Amino acid sequence: MTLKKLFLFFIFSMATMAAFAQTQVYARVDKTYAEVKEEITLTINVVSNSTNIKNPIMPSLPNFNIYSSGQARNVSMINGKVSVNMHFNYILSPRFAGKSTIGSFAVEVDGQVYKTEPIEVEVYRAGQGSGAKTTAGKMPAYSSSQTYQNKVKAAKTGQAQKPSQIAPSKRNLYPDFFMTAKVDKMQAYLNEQINLKIRFYQNKSTLGNPQYERPKMEGFIFEDIKTNEGFEEKGGSQYRYIEFEMALFGILPGEATIGSAKVEYVPSSGMFDAFDMFFGSAASPQIVKTEPIEITIKPLPTKDKTANFAGAVGRDFQISTQVDKAELHVGETLVLTTKISGIGNMRAIDTLPALDLGPSFRIYDSTSSSSTKIRSGLLGGIKEFKTIIVPRTSGNFTIPPSVFQYFNPQIESYQTIQSAPINLKVLPALDNQRDALAVQDFSQNSAQNGKKIERISRDIYYLKKEETSLLNKTLTAVKYFGKYNYLLFAVLALALLINFISKGEFEFLSNQKAYLKAKRKISKAQNISAIAPALQEYLAAKQGKALGIMTIAQSAKNLKLDTATSTLLNAFWQELEMLKYAPSDTLKNTLALKQFVQRALNLLKQIEKEAK
Amino acid sequence: MNNIFKNFLLASVLAFFAPYLFAQESAAQKAYNQGDYLQAAQIYTEQLKSAQKPSAALYYNLANSYYKLGLTPRAIANYYRAWRLNPRDKDIRHNLSFVMAQNGQSLIPGDVPASAFHLFFYLSIIELEGLLWLLGWLFVIVFIFVLISDNRKLKKVLICLGVGILFVGAWYLARRPFDTKHLAVISVNQAEVRSGPGLNFPVNLSVPRNNIVQVKDTKDNWTQILIPQANAQGWVLKEDLEEI
Numbered sequence A: 001m002t003l004k005k006l007f008l009f010f011i012f013s014m015a016t017m018a019a020f021a022q023t024q025v026y027a028r029v030d031k032t033y034a035e036v037k038e039e040i041t042l043t044i045n046v047v048s049n050s051t052n053i054k055n056p057i058m059p060s061l062p063n064f065n066i067y068s069s070g071q072a073r074n075v076s077m078i079n080g081k082v083s084v085n086m087h088f089n090y091i092l093s094p095r096f097a098g099k100s101t102i103g104s105f106a107v108e109v110d111g112q113v114y115k116t117e118p119i120e121v122e123v124y125r126a127g128q129g130s131g132a133k134t135t136a137g138k139m140p141a142y143s144s145s146q147t148y149q150n151k152v153k154a155a156k157t158g159q160a161q162k163p164s165q166i167a168p169s170k171r172n173l174y175p176d177f178f179m180t181a182k183v184d185k186m187q188a189y190l191n192e193q194i195n196l197k198i199r200f201y202q203n204k205s206t207l208g209n210p211q212y213e214r215p216k217m218e219g220f221i222f223e224d225i226k227t228n229e230g231f232e233e234k235g236g237s238q239y240r241y242i243e244f245e246m247a248l249f250g251i252l253p254g255e256a257t258i259g260s261a262k263v264e265y266v267p268s269s270g271m272f273d274a275f276d277m278f279f280g281s282a283a284s285p286q287i288v289k290t291e292p293i294e295i296t297i298k299p300l301p302t303k304d305k306t307a308n309f310a311g312a313v314g315r316d317f318q319i320s321t322q323v324d325k326a327e328l329h330v331g332e333t334l335v336l337t338t339k340i341s342g343i344g345n346m347r348a349i350d351t352l353p354a355l356d357l358g359p360s361f362r363i364y365d366s367t368s369s370s371s372t373k374i375r376s377g378l379l380g381g382i383k384e385f386k387t388i389i390v391p392r393t394s395g396n397f398t399i400p401p402s403v404f405q406y407f408n409p410q411i412e413s414y415q416t417i418q419s420a421p422i423n424l425k426v427l428p429a430l431d432n433q434r435d436a437l438a439v440q441d442f443s444q445n446s447a448q449n450g451k452k453i454e455r456i457s458r459d460i461y462y463l464k465k466e467e468t469s470l471l472n473k474t475l476t477a478v479k480y481f482g483k484y485n486y487l488l489f490a491v492l493a494l495a496l497l498i499n500f501i502s503k504g505e506f507e508f509l510s511n512q513k514a515y516l517k518a519k520r521k522i523s524k525a526q527n528i529s530a531i532a533p534a535l536q537e538y539l540a541a542k543q544g545k546a547l548g549i550m551t552i553a554q555s556a557k558n559l560k561l562d563t564a565t566s567t568l569l570n571a572f573w574q575e576l577e578m579l580k581y582a583p584s585d586t587l588k589n590t591l592a593l594k595q596f597v598q599r600a601l602n603l604l605k606q607i608e609k610e611a612k
Numbered sequence B: 001m002n003n004i005f006k007n008f009l010l011a012s013v014l015a016f017f018a019p020y021l022f023a024q025e026s027a028a029q030k031a032y033n034q035g036d037y038l039q040a041a042q043i044y045t046e047q048l049k050s051a052q053k054p055s056a057a058l059y060y061n062l063a064n065s066y067y068k069l070g071l072t073p074r075a076i077a078n079y080y081r082a083w084r085l086n087p088r089d090k091d092i093r094h095n096l097s098f099v100m101a102q103n104g105q106s107l108i109p110g111d112v113p114a115s116a117f118h119l120f121f122y123l124s125i126i127e128l129e130g131l132l133w134l135l136g137w138l139f140v141i142v143f144i145f146v147l148i149s150d151n152r153k154l155k156k157v158l159i160c161l162g163v164g165i166l167f168v169g170a171w172y173l174a175r176r177p178f179d180t181k182h183l184a185v186i187s188v189n190q191a192e193v194r195s196g197p198g199l200n201f202p203v204n205l206s207v208p209r210n211n212i213v214q215v216k217d218t219k220d221n222w223t224q225i226l227i228p229q230a231n232a233q234g235w236v237l238k239e240d241l242e243e244i
Helices: A002-018 A145-156 A273-279 A431-436 A470-479 A482-502 A507-523 A528-543 A552-558 A563-580 A590-610 B002-016 B018-033 B037-050 B056-069 B072-085 B090-102 B114-120 B125-149 B152-180
Strands: A023-029 A033-035 A040-048 A064-078 A081-094 A098-102 A106-109 A112-115 A119-124 A177-183 A187-189 A193-202 A206-213 A220-234 A237-250 A254-258 A262-267 A286-289 A293-298 A309-323 A327-329 A334-344 A361-363 A367-375 A378-391 A395-399 A403-408 A413-418 A422-427 B183-186 B190-194 B203-208 B212-219 B222-227 B232-237 B241-243
Touching (some): A023 A106, A023 A112, A193 A206, A309 A413, A334 A403, A470 B125, A528 A563, A528 A590, B056 B090, B072 B183, B072 B241, B125 B152, B212 B241
Parallel strands (some): A033 A119, A064 A206, A187 A293, A327 A422
Antiparallel strands (some): A023 A040, A098 A119, A193 A237, A254 A293, A367 A378, B183 B241
């Protein structure tokens, strides 16, 4: 026993050293309405991190008989912090009917005096009864996880939840250990933040540290926000609580469930708890847990959603871009950093909208990093994308603004922001880079050096100057001669007219006429004497001279007739001469005349053909 | 005679102001190079208005400016005008084919060999007409010489010219329908083609932007078009078309 006392003393001394001024002193009674001589239990509750707590100093209470009913002291350690909870109990017996006031009790903790608030008590004569007014204290509307679930169910069905009416009771309805889980909304959009607060309450000490088990999150991703500790009055008793605050983000539309959070603890049983901590205790571990909560995750609206939406949900987003250099050579690398900041789940932003810089740049996949910040319980932060860009051609370029769209659940619509454009100057490749430039092609290999020819892009050809070919100039000029072209027909008609009027002055036509004339005369010849003059006239016309002054042979020579034709002409002419002096009935035979005429026509045709 | 004098006077004036015109082109080119395509388009439009005869190069440059401005229907219309004036020009052919290909169209019909197409469209209709007149003049001149001299060689030349006139005449007649065809480019995202010239007629089909269609008729604010790609016809609002 002595060993136990020594050990307790050591523990209390250590706790005193570590204590700091976080002390609360409360007074409470089990009833504020009582009959004369009925017992009222007064409890002075001191909760402190210090163990140096002295007995309360009672005020003057002439209307009551007072009996001390002992004291209880609980020491607990949660997450390494010592907490002392002392109860000083008194039994008060009212002596007179009427209103009486229990004055302030003073408690000295660590040399500092704390006072309780006065409490008014109504005392009735025996037999009058206080009825339903014997409530010891007010019960908050939602004091346990079960009560909270009632609220959740009511919220889902659209019913307003009223505070629970607590039946009159002489004792606290809250257990010594319990847990609550609260969310700030029962419906949320995809990736919208939901705040979850899980509290573990205790008004008695435990052996060792209670073990907290986080609830299972189905359909959520989550981030821890912070852990709080504090005190809260529940059912007239002062509870110490530890709160775990988390940010949840629904990742799939539909119903998502927050499972039960659990705390496992070993309740303390008396003065020798600290000793039991080290030497073992017979007390068995206990578990408290919260009820599961179902949250409805709404899908994001499709209206106004663009290709620039990358999954961000929240508010106050900002985007900025910057490059590590504004001037570089072809083939050098450029790092484009895009920063997106705002309030929302940065992890939901997985990609940047596609960057289109045209064929003059090669763009490599982006790498991203994110950092989170918590502001007023809301998760936010910065997402940073780094994109490697390699220019392929020189020139002045502009990196277009990065357009970023996010969904703002507060106003239930999409908002679009964009960064400023960045001007870039790309100089031609340095010689060493020129060689290193990767060149690809889908058409042909260059036969000269084995490198491939790269087609980077296709575009329209450049402006052109007015350059027309001689062909175009000539033909267009003729075309644009316009109505004057119709003079052509007038000229043609005029030429024919002049020829007609001149009646054969033109050689071509006169020659033609001589042939036709001779042909006509020979064809119509009724006797042999008509053929010779026609042929003679023809030969004269062909030579442009009178036949009388030259022989047939000379005519044939002048007309450059073939030898055969010339011979034939001479023979035919001699035959004509002979027949001229022959008896008159020699060619009376019609058939013989026709044959002779035909021979004359053939000869004429042959001469016309050969005559030059 | 009076007209000839006028033409001569005009040629002299043009020659005098040639440096000014060149400067105008430079200004347009400068605007184009600086990316001020709107300014370039405005200058080229003014130059086309003041030009005595249509210029393939000006239409081409104007089309380039429109293309850079993103006004593809206008670009196609002006490339087409340039191509009609100078179908042999490779730059014009390239840009027109390029822009048409971006919209899934082709200058050369799929069932026609490219060489045959280029041969058929080697000369513009204006050049063909000019060639026909030129051959006609030559024929008359040679004919007169033949009348005078009765030269056999000239007779052969005359015959060749006659055959040439017949051939070019046939070519011209074959080409003429292609060049006199009234074409237009759809200038809105989706032009609604109705069965009649009014909103009370149902929409039979929609034709996407940049498609080249044939204009058949007009009535009030409506134009009847023929869509060879769909073998269909209908009426669209005039404002939905960029006429060529």
